[in-house]
Amino acid sequence: MNNSLYLKRYVETHPDNKMAWYLLGKEYEQAGEQGKANYCYNKAEGVYEAFELSQVPSDIWKNYEQRLLEMERDKDRRRKRTRRLLAALVLLLLVFLPPAQAPGSVPGDFASDVFPPNEPVSASAVNKEKRDSRKEPLYTAVASGQGKDSAGALSSLLRHPQALPNWSVALGMKQSGKWQLWSKDMERLYGLHRDAKGAIAIQPYEGAALECDCEPADSSQLKRSAGQWADLQVETAVLQEAVNQYKARHGRLPKGLNELTQPYPNNWLSGRSKAMEEMFGALMKHKSQGTGGPKDQPGQQPGNNPEEIGYWGTSPNGDPFFKQPLQVIIDRKHHRLAVVSGTVMLRNYAVGLGGAKTPLGDFHINDKVVNPNGTTKGPYGTRGMQLSDTQYAIHGTLDVDSIGANESEGCIRMLKEDVEELFDLVPMGTVVTIREGVLPEDLWTPKERFKLKLAQGQTNPNKVYHWLD
Numbered sequence: 001m002n003n004s005l006y007l008k009r010y011v012e013t014h015p016d017n018k019m020a021w022y023l024l025g026k027e028y029e030q031a032g033e034q035g036k037a038n039y040c041y042n043k044a045e046g047v048y049e050a051f052e053l054s055q056v057p058s059d060i061w062k063n064y065e066q067r068l069l070e071m072e073r074d075k076d077r078r079r080k081r082t083r084r085l086l087a088a089l090v091l092l093l094l095v096f097l098p099p100a101q102a103p104g105s106v107p108g109d110f111a112s113d114v115f116p117p118n119e120p121v122s123a124s125a126v127n128k129e130k131r132d133s134r135k136e137p138l139y140t141a142v143a144s145g146q147g148k149d150s151a152g153a154l155s156s157l158l159r160h161p162q163a164l165p166n167w168s169v170a171l172g173m174k175q176s177g178k179w180q181l182w183s184k185d186m187e188r189l190y191g192l193h194r195d196a197k198g199a200i201a202i203q204p205y206e207g208a209a210l211e212c213d214c215e216p217a218d219s220s221q222l223k224r225s226a227g228q229w230a231d232l233q234v235e236t237a238v239l240q241e242a243v244n245q246y247k248a249r250h251g252r253l254p255k256g257l258n259e260l261t262q263p264y265p266n267n268w269l270s271g272r273s274k275a276m277e278e279m280f281g282a283l284m285k286h287k288s289q290g291t292g293g294p295k296d297q298p299g300q301q302p303g304n305n306p307e308e309i310g311y312w313g314t315s316p317n318g319d320p321f322f323k324q325p326l327q328v329i330i331d332r333k334h335h336r337l338a339v340v341s342g343t344v345m346l347r348n349y350a351v352g353l354g355g356a357k358t359p360l361g362d363f364h365i366n367d368k369v370v371n372p373n374g375t376t377k378g379p380y381g382t383r384g385m386q387l388s389d390t391q392y393a394i395h396g397t398l399d400v401d402s403i404g405a406n407e408s409e410g411c412i413r414m415l416k417e418d419v420e421e422l423f424d425l426v427p428m429g430t431v432v433t434i435r436e437g438v439l440p441e442d443l444w445t446p447k448e449r450f451k452l453k454l455a456q457g458q459t460n461p462n463k464v465y466h467w468l469d
Contacts (some may be wrong), residue, residue, distance in 0.1 A: 004028065006073060011043075017204075018047040137167040137191065137222075139229045141321060143180050144172025144187060168192045171226055176440040179338075179345040182234070183446065184227035234450060235275045237322040237341060238425060239283065242268045244325065245429030253284055260427075263457025267368055268428045271452030326425070328365075328394075328432040330412060331439035332358055335404045337394070337412060338439050339425055347425065348444035352397065352413035355406035357468070363387035363432040365394075368423065370458040372465045379469060381416060383423040386467070387432055393467040394432070395419065409468035421449045 007024040014020060025040030025048070041048045172189040173180035191203035242260045246268050247253055254260055257280045260268040269276075324342035331338075332353055339347040365385045372384035372395060381396015397403070397413040414422065 004031070006076075009075075011040075015043075018044045019204075022047045137169045137225075139169050139171060139226060141171040141173050141180075141182075141186060141230075142189065143175055144189060166194045169222070169226065171230070173344065176345065176442060176444070178343055179340070179440065180343055181444055182230065182344050182346045184230040184448075185223075186226065186230060188222065188226065232275055233321040234346060234425075235273055236279065236283070236320045237326055237346075238269070238427065238450075239276050239279065240320065240322070241326040241430060242427035243283070243287065245427055248429065253287060256280070261455040263455070264369060264460050265367065267455060267458050269452065269455070270368065270370075270424045270458065271454045273452055276452075326427075326430055328422075328426055328430055329439060330358075330432065330434045331437060332360065332434060333437040334439055334441050335406075336439040336441065336443075337414065337422070338444075339422065345444060347421070348439060348442065349414060349418045349422070350403050350443060351394075352399075352402040352404065352408055353406055354408040354410040354468070357406075357408070357410040358412065358434065359392065359410065360434050360436065363390070363392070363434070365426060365428055365430045365432060367393075368428050368458070369460045369465075370423075370454075372460070372467075374459070374461060380465065380467065381414075381419060383419045384465065384467070385423065385426070386465075391466065391468045393465075394422065395467065411468050417449060418445070421445075421451070424452045425450055 004024060004027040007020060007027060011017065011020045011024055021040045022044035025037045025044060028034075028037035028040060169191045170189045171186035173182060173186055175181070188205040190205055193201045193203055195201060239260075243254060246260060257272055257277060259266075261270075261272055262268075322341040322344070324344075326346075327340050329338045329340055330336070330351065330353075332355075335351055335353055337349045337351045338345055365387065366389055367384075367386035369384045369386075371382055372378065372380040372393075376382050377398070379398060380393070381398065384393050384395040386393045392410055392412075394412040394414065396416050396419040399407070399413070400415060402408065402413055403415060
């Protein structure tokens with residue numbers, strides 16, 4: 001039970017770390033305190049089931065436990081160093097204060113309290129000297145609740161440790177009901193690191209205080225790298241959706257990015273980005289081979305070339321993260337419009353609807369137009385996306401007070417910045433589903449909006465739109 005004290009302190013300050021509860025339960029169980037162990041297993045929730053039934057090697061979890069213990073021991077050492085520093089300051093004050101004001105003596109147990117004997121040297125200092133600047137890791141993302149989903153994802157990765165790269169980092173997506181929220185600012189949950197002998201170690205991350213010899217000395221560099229990876233996954237998902245919709249219409253893959261960014265009405269994509277231009281050839285090559293992206297090999301590091309292993313950077317095989325198609329979901333009850341891939345939510349906007357006039361059902365975007373009224377100040381705003389050759393459309397509005405209300409004749413109204421971002425995010429052909437009560441009420445939009453370099457010729461001056469507004 002030597003470790004249980006530190007683990008108990010850790011779960012007190014990190015009550016959401018289900019894996020730490022699980023490890024504390026194992027400590028109690030080994031000590032024969034089954035009641036306390038069961039309490040910890042209950043707090044561990046899905047982690048207990050995921051790891052008790054998995055084939056994850058036990059030495060990996062012992063390593064994870066040691067990392068947590070080292071973190072807590074380092075905290076103890078820092079507390080003791082702080083106490084020693086305070087004691088030194090007190091002694092200095094005693095030296096420089098006039099004798100009449102100085103206390104007569106220091107209590108005998110004070111020195112032993114602030115100067116504990118044989119204090120071990122913190123391993124963090126050694127790690128900082130060892131730490132060097134390495135290439136960026138491969139990334140993946142899991143639910144950050146540390147519950148069954150994230151535990152199962154980690155367990156799945158570790159069932160094939162030989163396929164893991166030298167270093168990968170799991171980012172945490174916040175939960176909102178059944179949805180996982182995608183962001184470029186996802187927290188770092190843990191790292192999977194292969195040492196020189198090929199053994200896999202799990203590095204739990206704790207805010208920005210990262211003590212590991214497998215990461216950059218500047219933790220902000222890792223944060224920037226993770227954000228760039230998250231942005232790249234969104235660009236890849238948008239491009240893949242455009243390619244898939246193009247192939248469904250024409251029966252073949254596009255020959256070039258220009259085929260996706262033609263003038264109206266063949267504007268499958270509203271524009272392009274540098275990353276899309278760089279990845280297009282490699283993505284088409286792998287799609288023609290029946291794969292979603294380049295396969296990773298153990299020990300490979302990611303590069304900046306999409307032909308290189310790990311460009312898309314998802315551990316363990318280097319494929320793009322988003323494997324489910326993009327989809328637009330509209331919630332008639334909560335006045336929300338979301339862009340999702342499977343259960344991952346990229347955006348959740350507030351919209352104006354028409355109540356029962358907005359029909360439930362499944363549609364697709366069959367027409368995308370810039371300035372559908374021929375001007376930026378028309379009633380349909382600066383962007384319009386028609387639904388399945390109907391008179392219903394997703395469009396902008398000048399009546400911003402109608403957002404969140406039932407004032408339209410059935411169309412979906414959006415704020416200017418929202419509809420312009422949506423126009424870039426969802427290619428032509430994207431499925432649109434209208435339901436009741438399926439989306440969270442909390443909005444989910446980034447500070448920096450997704451934006452493509454707009455292609456020319458996406459207006460339609462030859463048509464006067466008569467959507468139901």
